[in-house]
Amino acid sequence: MAKPVILTVDDDPDVLQAIARDLRKEYGDRFRIMRADSGATALDVLKQLKIRNETVATFVVDQRMPLMSGVEFLEQAIALFPNSKRVLLTAYADTDAAIRAINHAKLDYYLLKPWNPPEERLYPVLDDLIDDWLADYSPPFEGIRVVGNRWSPQSHQVKDFLARNQIPYQWMDVELEKEANQLLTYTKPDGVQSLPLVLFPDGSTLIQPTNLQIAEHIGLRTQAERPFYDLAIVGGGPAGLAAAVYGASEGLSTVMIEKEAPGGQAGSSSRIENYLGFPIGLSGVDLARRAVTQAKRFGVEILTPQTVTGVRIQDPYRVILLADGSEISCHALLIATGVSYRKLNIPGEEHLSGAGVYYGAAMTEAIACQGEEVFIIGGANSAGQAAIHFAKYAHSVTMLVRADSLAKSMSQYLIDQIKATQNITVRTQTKVVEVKGEQNLEAVVLINDQTGAIETLPAKSLFIFIGARPQTDWLDGIVERDENGFIIAGADLMLDKRRPKGWALERDPFLLETNVPGIFVAGDVRYGSVKRVASGVGEGSVCVQFIHRYLAKV
Structure with missing residues (x-):
């Protein structure tokens, strides 16, 4: 933690050196002693301290300086550091000005020059003032x-x-x-x-x-340390992190590439309560933090934020193309990019995205919703977890669900919690058809699918948890996908018991292997996957065993 500052200001170099020397001798172990040779220079110093979020404990300032007197400086310094103690150094002829400054500059004390010996005429005064300042001092945020x-x-x-x-x-x-x-x-x-x-x-x-x-x-790593790896993983969600941990722990040189942040969609979850081994639950952030620590412990290289734009086959290698123009080669490639929330495609949505309309939990906005009405679109677990979290801050939370009940897509434990939370309302068979606002969200327009009734309600925050859209366009022409973009793997590739087109190996694709040997898929981005954190972790870890089998034949 940075030491609080004692700033002394004097235009006389000899006096400035002397006062700084005496201050450093007595207070240098607890405070950072800084000096300036004019009021203007001192104000520049204060602005830089403010930008670095450092604090000033005491000003010791000469009164008689050209261009800007000590009192004039202190009057401006108050605006920057209003809680700092203020001491004026004066000659005998300036005492009247010092007394007047007690009101104008909120002066705490004035000292006559010279102050020798400091043990009798300087330190006792400053000791009292510093003790008073420390009594109310709270260290500033350092991040x-x-x-x-x-x-x-x-x-x-x-x-x-x-x-x-x-x-x-x-x-x-x-x-x-x-x-x-x-x-x-x-x-x-x-x-x-x-x-x-x-x-x-x-x-x-x-x-x-x-x-x-x-x-x-x-200092986040965005560039790979080496050009080649045994295993490259695209996506840092539960599946990717699990594969990284198992792959690296079993001796594979492993790099994981994540375009936003490790944890994926699960990492933004406020609470995961049905994950094995955590009876009181854990947040998505906690899960991601633990997994990242574990992966790094085994030597996994994590690149974030970094975007993969394409892949090419150059047997026996798979070459990954990155957004910055660089490339990474690997023997085996695992795609674990997960899915993103689908947009509503309604009037006003694009304009208000990030200004009241958010995709996913957006936990950073929770405190800002204090005392407000919050709307959540979606009826699956992620929406339920978010509703319970936002209910701790918001005046009310309204869940808008297209189905006729939550039971079709939400775990029972969440349904029970929602029913027990008084400020959560669930409106079924309801959808949003428009969002309104100039600079930020101001209202949502709802329609009841059963009655056709339309109503407009005031709103400041709308959080969207609908659909699952894989972002796999960068794989177009390389791996087989269904009409929605989900990657097809394993037995799903075998049509009429025939291997996929272009498959040259004398074996069937492994369980999580795509139509390109050596390219695997795990987690939510896989066609037919179970959209649960535990299943993603399971697929990521199991996939490593098939990767070993593939590498043994390369």
Whole structure:
């Protein structure tokens, strides 16, 4: 943790050196002693401290300085660090000005120069002031700070990326916090259009950054260390993470490539209560964190955020093409990209995406929903888990379900919890046909499929948990998929007991092997898979055994 600062300001170099020396001798073990030779320089120093989220305990400032007097400096410094103690160094002739400054600059004390011996004339005064300051001092947050607007899609993207990658950050809303606007001024972006602003502990900043820029800044690995691996895994959800752990633990050089954050869709779940071995449940973030730690322990290389754009066959290798133009070669490739939530394709949806309309749990928005009405679309487990989580913050949560009951797609334990939560309402046979709002979501238009009744309700937050859309276009022309894009593997490839077209091996495809030998699939992206976390983990781990069998013949 950075030490609090004691800042001394004086235009006389000899006096400045002397006061800094005395301060460092007495307080240097607990405080960082900084000095400036003018008020203007000192204000620049304070702005940089503010950007780095450091704090000032005490100002020790000379009164008689050219261009800006000590009192004038302190009057401006108050706006930046209002809780800091303020001491003015004065000559005898300046005592009247110092007394007047007690009201204007909220001066705590003034000292006559010279202050020798400091043990009698300086330290006792500062000791009392510092003790008072420490009594109310709370150490500032030391991590990343994000300054933005709640209704900014770019701000939501940054928060979601940091949260899903388990990077602590502090959110500062420009509409609610004065300090957020101060930081904008100090870093000089071009107004609101330059949000979000991301501030790092070292004082560096990024304006409207991409996920890749943030990742590179905080040290996430986006480039592979080597050109070739035994096993490459595309997708970092439960299936991909399980395969990574088992593959690496069994001696395979393994790289896992994830375009957003390890954990996949399951990683954004607020609570998973039916996963074996966790009787009180665990969050998706906890599951992802444990799995990533386990994978890294076995030497898995994790690239995130990194996007795979294609694959080519160059026997005996499978070559993965990445969005940055680089390539990774491997003997065996596992596709575990999971699925994404389907869009509604209704009026207003695209315009309001990230500004009140969200896909998935968006846990970063939960606290912002304090006391509000929240709407959730979907009737499966992910929607139920989200409803229970948001009910802790929101005034009310309304679930909009197209089916006539939750029982068709949701686990009974969740149905029971929803019934027992007083501020959750379930509206069946209901769908959203339009979302309205200028800068952010303001209303949802609903229709009852049974009665045809249409109503418009005020809304600020709508979370969508419908459908399962695999993102497999990058595999077009390489592996066989069904009409919805799910990857076909194993026995499902065998039509009339005939091996798939182009299959050259004298064996049938393995259980989780695609129509291309050495390319495997696991988890939700596989045609016919069971959409559960445990089944994804199971497929990922089982798949490694078939990969070993494949590699033994390469």
